[in-house]
Amino acid sequence: MSDNNATSETQPASVAGSKTHFGFTQVDTEQKESLVADVFHSVAAKYDIMNDVMSMGIHRIWKRYTIDCSGARKGQQILDLAGGTGDLTAKFSRIVGPTGSVTLSDINPSMLEVGKDKLRDMGLVDNIKYVEANAEALPFPDNHFDIVTMAFGLRNVTHKENALASIYRVLKPGGRLLVLEFSKPTSSALEKIYDTYSFHLLPKMGKLIADDEDSYRYLAESIRMHPDQDTLEQMMQTAGFEGTSYTNLTGGIVALHRGFKY
Amino acid sequence: MPITQLLSGAAELSANELMRWDNDYQTYLAPLAGRSLGITLLPMHLTVHLYFSDSRIDISIPETLPQNEIEVAADICDCHLTIHISALSEMRNANQLTRLIKEDKLDIEGDLAVAQNVSALANNLDIDLTEMLTHKLGDVPAHTLMGGANSIKNYVAYLKQHVEVTVGEALIEEKRLVASPLALAHFSDEVTDTRYWCDRLTARIQRLEQAQQAQQQDVK
Numbered sequence: 001m002s003d004n005n006a007t008s009e010t011q012p013a014s015v016a017g018s019k020t021h022f023g024f025t026q027v028d029t030e031q032k033e034s035l036v037a038d039v040f041h042s043v044a045a046k047y048d049i050m051n052d053v054m055s056m057g058i059h060r061i062w063k064r065y066t067i068d069c070s071g072a073r074k075g076q077q078i079l080d081l082a083g084g085t086g087d088l089t090a091k092f093s094r095i096v097g098p099t100g101s102v103t104l105s106d107i108n109p110s111m112l113e114v115g116k117d118k119l120r121d122m123g124l125v126d127n128i129k130y131v132e133a134n135a136e137a138l139p140f141p142d143n144h145f146d147i148v149t150m151a152f153g154l155r156n157v158t159h160k161e162n163a164l165a166s167i168y169r170v171l172k173p174g175g176r177l178l179v180l181e182f183s184k185p186t187s188s189a190l191e192k193i194y195d196t197y198s199f200h201l202l203p204k205m206g207k208l209i210a211d212d213e214d215s216y217r218y219l220a221e222s223i224r225m226h227p228d229q230d231t232l233e234q235m236m237q238t239a240g241f242e243g244t245s246y247t248n249l250t251g252g253i254v255a256l257h258r259g260f261k262y
Numbered sequence: 263m264p265i266t267q268l269l270s271g272a273a274e275l276s277a278n279e280l281m282r283w284d285n286d287y288q289t290y291l292a293p294l295a296g297r298s299l300g301i302t303l304l305p306m307h308l309t310v311h312l313y314f315s316d317s318r319i320d321i322s323i324p325e326t327l328p329q330n331e332i333e334v335a336a337d338i339c340d341c342h343l344t345i346h347i348s349a350l351s352e353m354r355n356a357n358q359l360t361r362l363i364k365e366d367k368l369d370i371e372g373d374l375a376v377a378q379n380v381s382a383l384a385n386n387l388d389i390d391l392t393e394m395l396t397h398k399l400g401d402v403p404a405h406t407l408m409g410g411a412n413s414i415k416n417y418v419a420y421l422k423q424h425v426e427v428t429v430g431e432a433l434i435e436e437k438r439l440v441a442s443p444l445a446l447a448h449f450s451d452e453v454t455d456t457r458y459w460c461d462r463l464t465a466r467i468q469r470l471e472q473a474q475q476a477q478q479q480d481v482k
Contacts, residue, residue, distance in 0.1 A: 064267040069325045073338040074298065094315050095322070097296045123317065249264065 020158055025221075033134075033158055037108055046210040047114065048085050053209060054202060054216075060087075062254050063151060066180045067091050069247075069256060075099040076146040079170065081135055082106055082153020086115035086128075092149075093124045103145075105131040105138075106153075135163040140170045151180040155226035164239035171261040177241060179232070182223040183248070183255035190251045198223065229255045266323050270310070274321040281319070283389045290383040291316055297376050300339035304346045311339055312380070341376035344369040354385060 020029045051059050067088060072078060074097045080089045083104040092102045104119070106112045109132055116130050133139050135150070135157050148167050157163045167177055185191040198220035206216025227235065229246050232255075236244045241259025248255050281287045294314035302309045313320040324338075345353070349367040352358045362368035370377060395404035441449070 061264060061267045061271060064271055064322075065264045065325070068267060068270075068322055071324065071338075074340075091320060094313050094318075094320050095298075097298075 029158060033107075046212075047111065048087075048118075050206065050210055050216075053205060058250060059152075062180060062249050062256070063087050064091075065247075065249060066149060066151060066178050066256055067095075069258065070147050070149065070178055071176070072096060072147055077144060077172075078102045079138075079140070079145045079148045079167075080104050081138075081148055081150040081167065082156070083149075083151070084108075084111045084115060084153070086119045088149050088151055089115070089128060090119055090122055090124055092147075093119070093128050096127060098127055101127050101129060103129045103131055103140075105133045105135075107132065107134050136166055137162075138166045138170050142169050143172045144170050146172055146175050147178070148175070149178045149180070152182070154179055154181050154232075155222050160227070161235060161239065164236060164241070168240045168261055173261055175261050177236070177257075177259045177261075179236075179257040181232070181255065181257070182226060183232075183252055184228040186248055186252035190253070194253060229257075232257055266325075270321045270323045274319065277321065278318050280389055281387060283394045284387045287387060288317060290386050291319075293379045294376065294383065297341075297373075297379075298339040299376050299380055300342040302342070302344045303350075304344065306347070339372065339376075341370065341372035341374065343377060344371075354381065 018029045019026045055062075070078075070092075072092055072095045074095070076096050077100065078092045078096060080086070080092065080102060083089050083106055086104050089102050089104040096102060104112070104115055106115070112130055112132055119125075119128055131139065135153065136159055148171055150163075150167070154160055154163065164177075171177065185194050199217075202220050203213045203217045206219075207213040210216070226232075229248065229252070233244050233246055236257060236259040240261065242262050244257065244259040246255045246257040281291075284290075291314060295316040297314050299312045299314075300309060301312070309324055311322040311324060313322065345362075346367040349362050349365075352362060353368075359368065359370075363370070392404055392408045395407060398404075399407070
């Protein structure tokens with residue numbers, strides 16, 4: 001990746017000795033990044049199959065909805081941030097065509113490697129770049145991308161406000177951010193069923209399929225610690241995004257937030 | 263769960279699976295690789311985008327975004343068709359295109375070659391459903407299933423033809439029996455006259471009754 005001349009990066013606002021959450025556990029701020037990295041190193045190989053099993057395939061519909069809301073077109077520059085195994089990148093790559101470009105970025109080299117292998121197996125090589133990058137300090141120039149997407153990645157970022165500021169910086173004026181993330185169910189009945197599923201069934205499924213109960217317990221805990229729909233929208237506005245809105249999907253289990261840079 | 267995305271996903275999966283059953287599908291896709299076609303169906307105003315690559319089709323149903331976002335569908339794709347749903351079946355016949363455009367049932371923007379290549383893809387694909395099912399189910403179930411499907415198809419076609427003939431005949435027969443506008447006007451005049459004479463008769467009866475009552479009172 002040649003575009004690494006970031007010019008006005010917001011530095012992470014970590015303070016030595018400060019605490020943050022890692023699931024329900026309080027950890028040192030500096031420690032969270034490596035703990036999250038360990039989780040994704042551990043699940044990378046079975047990530048796709050676990051996504052299908054855990055969501056009963058619905059994650060594909062959520063991601064499709066995100067793409068349909070992106071307004072992507074031929075020749076555009078798209079950043080798929082925390083793109084993991086490249087589900088969104090594959091689709092975007094075919095939409096933007098040879099004159100456009102999609103950058104698949106993830107902080108975790110294991111996830112990026114799985115994504116790279118998968119996309120190459122699909123024959124997608126010409127217009128995809130792979131960049132290992134921290135969302136809080138993106139190594140891209142200002143005003144570079146037409147669209148930035150972040151699917152199921154923001155909740156793992158230690159300083160979300162820094163990540164949003166960094167995304168805002170790399171977006172072109174007129175560009176849009178789409179954040180697909182777990183959120184708060186809108187119905188209390190659904191919330192109870194969802195809690196039972198995620199705290200009791202999910203770790204056991206992780207144990208059975210990926211032989212990794214702890215990572216999937218972290219997944220459930222991290223979802224509960226993530227800001228709800230309105231809070232995240234407010235955070236986006238604070239970062240400078242305008243025309244923000246969100247759409248609840250599957251009763252608010254997941255929400256798609258949108259914001260524009262004008 | 264967004265139902266539109268579920269449907270577009272199912273359509274995309276089916277289209278790509280079906281297409282692969284013709285060994286030459288990549289030959290037909292080659293001229294479309296990297297191109298895109300937008301279709302807006304009227305009167306629903308449902309827009310579908312098709313993105314072609316050398317080995318598959320991606321189907322997207324763009325969401326209408328809120329607030330200050332105006333999607334200009336025609337700008338997104340290489341070619342955009344706005345077509346009335348009733349004209350869809352006529353699209354295969356290239357000779358009909360001018361007529362459809364004149365009748366405002368079809369509007370084409372962008373590169374017409376994309377639409378022509380998509381039409382060629384749809385016409386040239388040779389998909390043998392029986393062979394496809396044979397691989398999945400085995401010879402006998404596949405032939406039984408296809409035989410049943412053909413019987414149903416033939417029956418539906420017969421039923422359709424029968425209904426068309428019956429309705430056609432009924433309309434012709436009814437037309438013969440239907441009164442002409444002149445006869446209707448004459449009948450209407452006669453009804454008016456009858457009502458007039460009835461009113462007169464009622465008034466006369468009332469007057470006679472009143473006269474009779476007056477005579478009876480005089481006798482008393």
